[in-house]
Amino acid sequence: MHPWIGAGPEDRERILAELGLDSIDGLFSTIPSGVALDRLDLPKALDEESLLHHLGELAAANTTADDRPCFLGAGVYRHVVPSVVGAVLERAEFFTSYTPYQPEISQGTLQAIFEFQTIICQMTGLEVANASLYDGATAVVEAALMAHRLLRGRRNRVVISETVHPLYRRVLQTYTGALGIEVVEVAPGEGGTTAAAALAEAAGDRACCIIVQSPSFTGVVEDLPAVAEAAHGSGALAVQAVAEAVSLGLLAGGGAHGFDIVCGEAQSFGMATSFGGPHLGFFACRQQHMRQMPGRLVGQTVDSDGRRAFCLTLSTREQHIRRAKATSNICSNHGLMALAATVWLELLGGDGLQRVAAASLSAAEAFKARLAGLPGWGLAYPQAPSFNELLVTGPGTGEELARALRQRGVLGGVPSRVFGGPWPDGLLMAFTERTSAADLDALVAAMGEVS
Amino acid sequence: MKRRALRDEPLIFERNPGRGRRGGYLLPETGIPPVDPGTVLPAVQLRPALDGLPALGELEVVQHFHRLSQLNFAVDEGLYPLGSCTMKYNPRVCEAAARLTGFTEVHPLQPDDQVQGALRLLWELEEALKTITGLAGVTLQPAAGAHGELTGMLMIRAALQARGEDRQEVLVPDSAHGTNPASATFAGYRAVEIASGSDGTVDLAELDRMMTDRVAAIMLTVPNTLGVFEHRIVEIAELVHSRGGYIYMDGANLNAFVGRALPSAMGADALHINLHKTFSTPHGGGGPGAGPVAVSPDLVPFLPVPRVVRDGNQTFHIVWDDERSIGPMRGFFGNFLILVRAMAFILGMGGEGLREMSETAVLLANLIRHRLQGAYHLEYTAPSLHEVVLDDSLQQEHGVSNVDIAKRLLDLGFHPPTMSFPLIVHGALMIEPTESAAPEEVEAFCDAMLQIAREAEESPDILHEAPVHTPVRRVDEVQAARHPVLRWTPEP
Numbered sequence: 001m002h003p004w005i006g007a008g009p010e011d012r013e014r015i016l017a018e019l020g021l022d023s024i025d026g027l028f029s030t031i032p033s034g035v036a037l038d039r040l041d042l043p044k045a046l047d048e049e050s051l052l053h054h055l056g057e058l059a060a061a062n063t064t065a066d067d068r069p070c071f072l073g074a075g076v077y078r079h080v081v082p083s084v085v086g087a088v089l090e091r092a093e094f095f096t097s098y099t100p101y102q103p104e105i106s107q108g109t110l111q112a113i114f115e116f117q118t119i120i121c122q123m124t125g126l127e128v129a130n131a132s133l134y135d136g137a138t139a140v141v142e143a144a145l146m147a148h149r150l151l152r153g154r155r156n157r158v159v160i161s162e163t164v165h166p167l168y169r170r171v172l173q174t175y176t177g178a179l180g181i182e183v184v185e186v187a188p189g190e191g192g193t194t195a196a197a198a199l200a201e202a203a204g205d206r207a208c209c210i211i212v213q214s215p216s217f218t219g220v221v222e223d224l225p226a227v228a229e230a231a232h233g234s235g236a237l238a239v240q241a242v243a244e245a246v247s248l249g250l251l252a253g254g255g256a257h258g259f260d261i262v263c264g265e266a267q268s269f270g271m272a273t274s275f276g277g278p279h280l281g282f283f284a285c286r287q288q289h290m291r292q293m294p295g296r297l298v299g300q301t302v303d304s305d306g307r308r309a310f311c312l313t314l315s316t317r318e319q320h321i322r323r324a325k326a327t328s329n330i331c332s333n334h335g336l337m338a339l340a341a342t343v344w345l346e347l348l349g350g351d352g353l354q355r356v357a358a359a360s361l362s363a364a365e366a367f368k369a370r371l372a373g374l375p376g377w378g379l380a381y382p383q384a385p386s387f388n389e390l391l392v393t394g395p396g397t398g399e400e401l402a403r404a405l406r407q408r409g410v411l412g413g414v415p416s417r418v419f420g421g422p423w424p425d426g427l428l429m430a431f432t433e434r435t436s437a438a439d440l441d442a443l444v445a446a447m448g449e450v451s
Numbered sequence: 452m453k454r455r456a457l458r459d460e461p462l463i464f465e466r467n468p469g470r471g472r473r474g475g476y477l478l479p480e481t482g483i484p485p486v487d488p489g490t491v492l493p494a495v496q497l498r499p500a501l502d503g504l505p506a507l508g509e510l511e512v513v514q515h516f517h518r519l520s521q522l523n524f525a526v527d528e529g530l531y532p533l534g535s536c537t538m539k540y541n542p543r544v545c546e547a548a549a550r551l552t553g554f555t556e557v558h559p560l561q562p563d564d565q566v567q568g569a570l571r572l573l574w575e576l577e578e579a580l581k582t583i584t585g586l587a588g589v590t591l592q593p594a595a596g597a598h599g600e601l602t603g604m605l606m607i608r609a610a611l612q613a614r615g616e617d618r619q620e621v622l623v624p625d626s627a628h629g630t631n632p633a634s635a636t637f638a639g640y641r642a643v644e645i646a647s648g649s650d651g652t653v654d655l656a657e658l659d660r661m662m663t664d665r666v667a668a669i670m671l672t673v674p675n676t677l678g679v680f681e682h683r684i685v686e687i688a689e690l691v692h693s694r695g696g697y698i699y700m701d702g703a704n705l706n707a708f709v710g711r712a713l714p715s716a717m718g719a720d721a722l723h724i725n726l727h728k729t730f731s732t733p734h735g736g737g738g739p740g741a742g743p744v745a746v747s748p749d750l751v752p753f754l755p756v757p758r759v760v761r762d763g764n765q766t767f768h769i770v771w772d773d774e775r776s777i778g779p780m781r782g783f784f785g786n787f788l789i790l791v792r793a794m795a796f797i798l799g800m801g802g803e804g805l806r807e808m809s810e811t812a813v814l815l816a817n818l819i820r821h822r823l824q825g826a827y828h829l830e831y832t833a834p835s836l837h838e839v840v841l842d843d844s845l846q847q848e849h850g851v852s853n854v855d856i857a858k859r860l861l862d863l864g865f866h867p868p869t870m871s872f873p874l875i876v877h878g879a880l881m882i883e884p885t886e887s888a889a890p891e892e893v894e895a896f897c898d899a900m901l902q903i904a905r906e907a908e909e910s911p912d913i914l915h916e917a918p919v920h921t922p923v924r925r926v927d928e929v930q931a932a933r934h935p936v937l938r939w940t941p942e943p
Contacts, residue, residue, distance in 0.1 A: 006892070024810045031680055040710035105922070111519055122502075129937075137779070225496075249498075251498055274787055278594070299936055309927075324642040331595060336739060346512050348476050354500070359478060
């Protein structure tokens with residue numbers, strides 16, 4: 001007997017009798033004795049109190065970013081998460097249902113996704129957005145593979161700026177290696193931006209796409225109009241990766257500059273840092289390319305009474321119909337995280353998103369002003385436009401600087417070469433609307449002690 | 452029970468048109484002076500205001516999502532016997548565990564010494580999954596089952612390359628879920644379909660013929676999508692291994708045999724485990740799930756990075772680089788909060804509970820089979836484990852399809868079975884009750900199915916017109932595909 005198992009011992013006997021069986025073993029007769037198991041060597045069940053005590057101890061063994069001023073970013077950001085987001089996600093109608101295969105009893109999930117798709121289209125400046133992917137890294141991979149399919153047979157090269165998040169690039173290598181797709185990485189210029197001419201040169205006439213991240217891993221706002229022109233000039237698709245989705249509150253998505261795909265990570269919209277997941281991949285493209293798009297799509301239609309209704313659509317792209325020729329192998333996506341983003345965005349509204357973005361930028365700018373008074377410290381790219389993340393150099397390596405600030409009670413940033421990279425060795429420091437003047441004071445004071 | 456929606460819930464964009472701003476959300480007072488973004492960012496890249504996303508009061512937004520939620524059917528409402536999806540109860544204590552701030556407020560790039568609790572949890576979950584599968588190594592990275600399939604196939608590819616072999620094909624039974632051939636393709640292989648034998652399991656003679664030195668692996672779902680155990684699994688594995696191939700095992704149906712059979716003894720080289728199925732993490736309206744992969748000793752060197760290792764001082768470390776690894780499959784360490792829930796479930800069930808879980812899941816599936824067989828056709832009669840695949844061929848004689856049956860079930864308060872596969876059963880009704888349902892709920896479902904079988908004979912129009920009690924009636928999916936409307940646009 002166990003509370004999570006619906007049938008008790010008497011039920012079991014009764015059902016076995018109805019089935020004409022003496023014991024439960026009779027149901028497992030097709031399992032050969034050589035692979036059968038008598039018992040499972042795991043501890044006995046923990047009661048709820050003990051379970052929460054044990055996991056509570058593990059949780060307490062972590063230092064949370066709430067305990068001290070935190071400037072960690074590098075693709076995962078600490079923005080406000082209103083209580084309403086958690087309250088909606090805790091509704092069992094949302095979290096204990098599955099992919100809305102039966103639209104008549106799934107309109108809640110379907111309409112929420114339709115609203116999510118609409119908002120992502122508005123922010124990216126593109127025409128079609130899917131229902132979600134796993135995360136920013138896999139979204140960038142799917143973009144490259146989609147571009148490869150769209151130009152199949154003619155162009156086997158993916159050109160990507162080195163200032164795209166290093167993890168995204170590494171995941172791209174994992175995927176493309178098996179498919180024989182060539183990946184060419186382009187280093188940023190000395191000022192921190194990726195030169196459009198360098199991208200075009202790497203592309204030649206063989207690239208299916210050019211991928212840049214803006215704002216980049218090192219915090220720089222790339223020259224998107226120039227990149228789009230370079231990509232199209234070389235016959236490639238232009239792909240923008242976004243790791244800090246809040247930037248889209250102030251910066252127009254690449255669609256406005258002619259980009260063909262805008263995709264990335266939307267953790268900033270209502271998800272905690274949660275040690276890296278689950279977060280939210282988003283993906284938007286042009287309507288003319290939608291039949292090569294990965295992932296689920298929700299469309300508007302009517303029911304038999306003519307009432308507006310929503311359902312999954314264009315599924316002939318997907319694995320359950322197209323099998324080996326599907327546009328992606330994805331089945332389960334990150335639907336509940338897309339719901340979190342939708343609640344977050346709708347609660348804040350367009351105006352609130354803009355205020356979050358502006359406050360994040362303002363905190364970074366306030367820090368820049370303070371940095372000038374710190375001997376030995378400086379911006380790696382003082383001339384480049386930035387949003388809310390800065391590459392800061394100081395008296396030591398990034399690892400040394402992070403440790404020194406940590407010893408002074410501040411999570412001062414992510415070592416910029418934690419995953420390698422051609423940029424200066426320092427700290428990536430991220431600022432959000434949760435950064436207070438007191439946090440900045442603590443950071444600047446700690447930095448002042450490190451020389 | 453669902454009921455007709457009393458009124459349409461407008462799209463958020465249709466609310467508050469042109470009436471000015473309301474509510475929003477109070478941001479923290481930072482004490483930092485605002486800066487005009489126009490002085491920092493390139494003017495050409497500044498966005499115009501996001502029109503269409505209105506500023507609303509908090510209650511308006513809460514009501515919007517509350518009303519939307521009420522249009523959904525969910526596990527907490529009634530039996531959700533969606534075959535191969537294992538829609539079991541999601542224990543609330545697992546949710547409580549995943550909300551501990553010591554788990555939610557941790558950044559993935561904090562140094563190892565600040566995240567020892569998180570790393571210990573990952574390590575302990577890996578150990579538990581090794582015990583459950585008998586396999587030698589585990590990666591927790593994959594975000595879903597299909598992601599796990601690709602991860603496993605890339606490891607097999609890497610192992611073959613390390614042996615200096617270039618194989619091009621992967622065998623996939625015709626009964627397989629669509630993700631299997633798709634994952635094989637994205638791992639750089641040609642998926643070759645292998646026809647099932649007359650009992651629905653792999654035909655050894657056919658396998659013998661197709662298992663050439665071009666074949667890298669066979670992807671097998673155990674038990675298969677018919678709910679039937681591959682009773683010749685040992686012979687299959689011997690044959691495949693003797694010709695240098697690997698066994699990729701799809702663990703979507705692991706809920707059938709936890710504690711009753713060991714994948715390592717079956718010869719599995721790589722096995723993905725859908726934590727959102729067998730280990731009860733919530734399905735979330737489509738995800739996020741988690742699809743860890745367990746592997747045999749041969750494949751351990753190729754596991755993705757980052758990995759969690761434990762040193763002699765019981766301290767945990769993250770290893771980001773390993774030359775033989777296939778590399779990372781995604782950002783960071785996996786869907787961590789999902790992994791927390793799965794760990795809570797495993798601890799809460801205990802070894803005995805997990806075995807009883809699978810036994811009960813199989814028992815209840817067989818109760819359904821016993822009660823419905825006869826009223827519905829059963830194409831493959833081999834013994835069922837955790838699910839049974841019936842079909843609509845008896846009802847088709849009265850012009851009633853599996854879709855009609857499904858829509859009528861909605862009116863009777865149950866989620867329908869899976870119908871989109873296996874492709875080897877036409878008009879399939881794949882039914883998986885899981886262990887968590889009370890027997891009375893399962894029996895009520897059977898009664899509803901029997902009622903529908905009678906209605907198909909006596910009054911099929913009821914079925915053609917179903918559903919009538921749901922928030923909306925039968926949805927026109929053909930129109931949605933013919934004239935795609937994939938986003939809201941303002942009235943011109």
